Amino acid sequence: MIHIQPFKEKHWAATWQIIEPTFRAGETYVFSPEITATDAHRIWVEMPAATFVAVDGNNAVLGTYYIKPNQPALGSHVCNCGYIVAENARGKGIASEMCTHSQLEAIARGFRAMQYNLVVSTNKGAVRLWKRHGFKVIGTLPEAFRHPRLGFVDALVMYKQLET
């Protein structure tokens, strides 16, 4: 049983433990694989409008996501989210639960759409999951992501208009 709740600073150590390996791997997010905990905290916790954690029955943090406006003022009705699930907790539907939660959160905050600016095309699981959640591939950015193993690979812009 997963419970999704607002991030509190007490969750930071566990959250960093989840997001650090993902950033270090450099296969799905644009952030530097050498990012510091301080910079990651700024990006994941301080800059977004809100951050959430998915915890299990023992209060272990298994996933996290942030939500923020994707653009300033005249584009601020479209939000952007980022999701990361702990490596040892993948394949259990936690990303899907966070995606659903984020859409409801987005609607509650008055957003009219959600945009993923750069979904790495080789991240097939994510592309499939977002499609299942009703996101459309708006277009493909040729070689927009520098993959550490595969070199320059395409990235997708994905978008969903929310029921408001």
Place this chain on the structure above:
Amino acid sequence: MIHIQPFKEKHWAATWQIIEPTFRAGETYVFSPEITATDAHRIWVEMPAATFVAVDGNNAVLGTYYIKPNQPALGSHVCNCGYIVAENARGKGIASEMCTHSQLEAIARGFRAMQYNLVVSTNKGAVRLWKRHGFKVIGTLPEAFRHPRLGFVDALVMYKQLET
């Protein structure tokens, strides 16, 4: 005769005079129509990697553009630019000259592609011009821009791979 040169602080008053009406109109950029000069300076001059001005033979500033990485580390080989021409100097090819200049500047700085994240679909002149410069419409973001007169309108993601 237009000469495009690096922005210096002595150009700020003239640059602000050019970009202020565009931001106030709110029809082409996402920035708040109530933006302050301080915030505009931060966005146009401080945050980008570089800013340029297009000046005429009398050293009057007629246009300006910025260039910056569109994403952090693993996406930082794609740049983003913004261009504004003085209202009374439009239709003279200054935007086109700045676009050409920015592509050469991008290549010199090692960028492999240029991306415009949010070209307002009603800004037909800009869409036509970028297409003429080899930019492709990657996709259309439905109702991603809140236009002050027209309400929610579509925005285009445009992209060009540069000859490197």
